Amino acid sequence: MYARRRLLISQTCLVVLTVLAGQSPPSGFQDPKSAAVDYVNPLIGNGGDTPNGSGGMIPSTAPPFAMTRWVAQTRQNYVSMTPYNYTDTSIHGFQGTHQPAIWMGESAQVIVVPGAGTVRSVFEERGMSFSHDNEVLTPSYYKAELSAIEGGHITSEQSATSRVGHLRFTFTNTTAPYVLLEATRASIMGSDDTSNVTYPLGTVAIDPHAREIAGSNPERQDFIIGPNPAFNFRGFFVARFDTPFAHWGTAANGTLHAGATSGSGALLGGWAAFAEGTRVVDVRVGVSFISVEQARKNLDTEIPDGSRLEQTARATRAAWAEKLDRVKVEGASEEQLETFYTGVFHSLQYPYEQSEDGKYYSGYDDAVHEGDSYTGYSIWDTYRAIWTWQILLAPERIPGMVRSMLQDYTEGGWLPMWKNIVETNIMVGTHADSLITEAVLKNITGFDVDLAYEAVHKDATVPPVDDSTISYFDREENVGYEVRAGLSTMYDTKGWVADDIHSESGSRTLDYAYDDYAVSVLARYLNKTADAAFFLNRSMVAPFTIFNTDTGFMEARNASGAWAGPDAGWTEGDKWAYSFDVVHAVDELIEARGGKAKFVQSLDEHFDGGHNDQTNEPSHHIPYLYALAGAASKGQARIREIASANYNNTVDGLSGNEDCGQMSAWFLFGALGFYPVNPVSGDYVVGTPFYDAITIDLPGAKTPLRIVSTGAPTNPYVKSVTVDGESLQTPVITHAQIAQGGKIVFEMSAEPQAWASETLA
């Protein structure tokens, strides 16, 4: 999904990146050995000059699902702007960021700014030039050479654990070395008008004896949207240095207060300067959403005193290696391996940890609770395939992630839609229903299934407040939980969401139908037979209430039943994509659209007419529908075209926003040769594996999952498939078939094949 509001676009210039730009990590930062981690290129998908900031990924260091990610700050970030942009030439600090995606706001960042000479606290005055040639970029270690403003240079290195950033600055030929901690800045409200700012009020406290600078920052750029004010939200930090302070002070709105040990307010920072001749300064920055004390505890727990940067980086590299080394690829080029493993790297970042030390701050009731918590749920995107991927590669995380959603329900009254610390109401549908149902179906335990059913049942039966009078348009301010807006006005009686009452009505209709299906699956699992039948019925009826048989396309309707027009009521897609958007009833959709031959013809028109848009999620499953309509080989050709046109190992190598991993999940499943078209079916639809073989050591499985597709790089068509020696007649592999590992063998061909392709037979 894209941000609704966008900045004007500068002219495009092609940024082509080959292997890791810059240098290899110094020795000491390359252990443990991991070829998979070495293939990760954190610049892929940054977007650079791509129109509309596609990709939107930053080259940050942190372990998987980390609470705080650390990145060189090349510009001020806000909704639609990331803190690091490949086109920039200066670094203004190192930012501990919680911005989960380019179109979402930052929360409670803290910025560490090295310098030499006059202390410069103002963003515009503190930038230091750097070159990509000298950068080292890995998931666990980052390095840049900064040209200090008054001469000399500062070698800046960073790594991080989940809640602690670890930085090291080496001063060469500089005078008066210092490090500033920026607590608060001017916060940009939206993306249309960068002069529209607020001034969050923070605190700093300097303890020269303990060599600490602590503070707090309440910045939450999305605070204006969503139902949860979260008045007490703030981020806390404790920065502890290894070097004695020679002098210190605070900075407020650009004015330095030398010797001050505390301050509060806007545009606030605290600094420590070091004895002349100091060459190396090591600083660890513990971060918390609970308190300064907790930030200090996080620091002491995760990176105790005396830890060297090399040790921190090693532990973080080991955490990535533990995941990435589970996936082995044969027959891919170096460029393809970079694209692939960077996709895996992207797939294990969100949602991110919001709990610390067994406790978490909840913005729903503005209180601290016991338990695990996660935030950064772009569920409208992530229910499609990235959740499925995480169930395979990170199943140990799923119970905590589900418990976190259930806590949100308990504390705020609803499951999350797009949780960025709190609910933001962004996008439509209550797809947590799908996440939970898929986890239950796939035998994930460790959460209260009855509470989960209560929560999804509420989604499906209780409308939002003022359902008949609030449109719930995207990012609407001062409204309650959006959930299934339109549920009570029309959907529950007629089957469609009325376009003259609600925004995005066509998309809502189809999304709610899918969510109903998910609820019916969970009800069936729990032997709630009547509920299962009710929601199944509604899920099967609703989509076809907006199918206009006269045009052959889905079309939104007014409350009166009148058609609202072919372009009305869609979000992040159009009538072309949405007319294929009934993933839980594909057979019925094919029937409605005139049977298999006509359906395949409409798929051809969709692709040949340039209507497929991989940059937005409603298109993601569409090429796999060919196989379900008996034209597998046609789908295989499309999948290969989409993969090569939208994914590569460059700064621009993601054509759309990463969407918390969904863009990459499409590619990863593509490479495996199957995709979860209907996530709560447990089925994967067969496509075309990209490489000669992929082996995944699935956590907890009896044997590895080995997918052999010899010749696939140059032979896109599937001639036959066997699963554990059994020949596959239909293009569907079930989760149960692969959950414990096993072997899938694809016979590949250069020419279209008859397998699962009735129209060719």
Ligand SMILES: *[C@@H]1O[C@H](CO)[C@@H](O)[C@H](O)[C@H]1NC(C)=O
């Ligand atoms: C970028 O955004 C503009 C304005 O919303 C839109 O018209 C244009 O199609 C977008 N470009 C791309 C490549 O998505």
Ligand SMILES: *[C@@H]1O[C@H](CO)[C@@H](O)[C@H](O)[C@H]1NC(C)=O
């Ligand atoms: C990077 O900066 C360029 C130039 O200002 C801008 O066009 C582009 O959208 C930015 N990209 C991202 C991902 O913010």
Ligand SMILES: *[C@@H]1O[C@H](CO)[C@@H](O)[C@H](O)[C@H]1NC(C)=O
């Ligand atoms: C530091 O400055 C001296 C004197 O200008 C110069 O000789 C030396 O090369 C510089 N060192 C570095 C590492 O730049």
Ligand SMILES: *[C@@H]1O[C@H](CO)[C@@H](O)[C@H](O)[C@H]1NC(C)=O
């Ligand atoms: C600033 O942004 C906020 C949030 O989007 C908006 O409500 C307000 O009207 C804007 N103010 C101005 C002066 O544009």
Ligand SMILES: *[C@@H]1O[C@H](CO)[C@@H](O)[C@H](O)[C@H]1NC(C)=O
């Ligand atoms: C910062 O200082 C400038 C110049 O003195 C002043 O105009 C501005 O209001 C101050 N900003 C804040 C947030 O205090």
Ligand SMILES: *[C@@H]1O[C@H](CO)[C@@H](O)[C@H](O)[C@H]1NC(C)=O
């Ligand atoms: C649908 O409702 C809108 C808003 O009330 C109205 O402008 C439009 O004419 C209606 N369309 C039809 C076909 O009735």
Ligand SMILES: *[C@@H]1O[C@H](CO)[C@@H](O)[C@H](O)[C@H]1NC(C)=O
């Ligand atoms: C549902 O009913 C079946 C058959 O009686 C039983 O085996 C199963 O354990 C029940 N499931 C649940 C979740 O109660």
Ligand SMILES: *[C@@H]1O[C@H](CO)[C@@H](O)[C@H](O)[C@H]1NC(C)=O
């Ligand atoms: C679905 O419910 C409708 C009433 O809303 C009923 O007429 C229809 O028979 C039901 N269909 C099935 C398959 O149960």
Ligand SMILES: *[C@@H]1O[C@H](CO)[C@@H](O)[C@H](O)[C@H]1NC(C)=O
């Ligand atoms: C890489 O992919 C992007 C789209 O994701 C595309 O715009 C660009 O041309 C591709 N670059 C290369 C070198 O293939």
Ligand SMILES: *[C@@H]1O[C@H](CO)[C@@H](O)[C@H](O)[C@H]1NC(C)=O
């Ligand atoms: C879940 O566990 C049951 C019982 O062990 C097993 O029969 C079923 O195949 C499993 N389902 C999946 C999707 O792995």
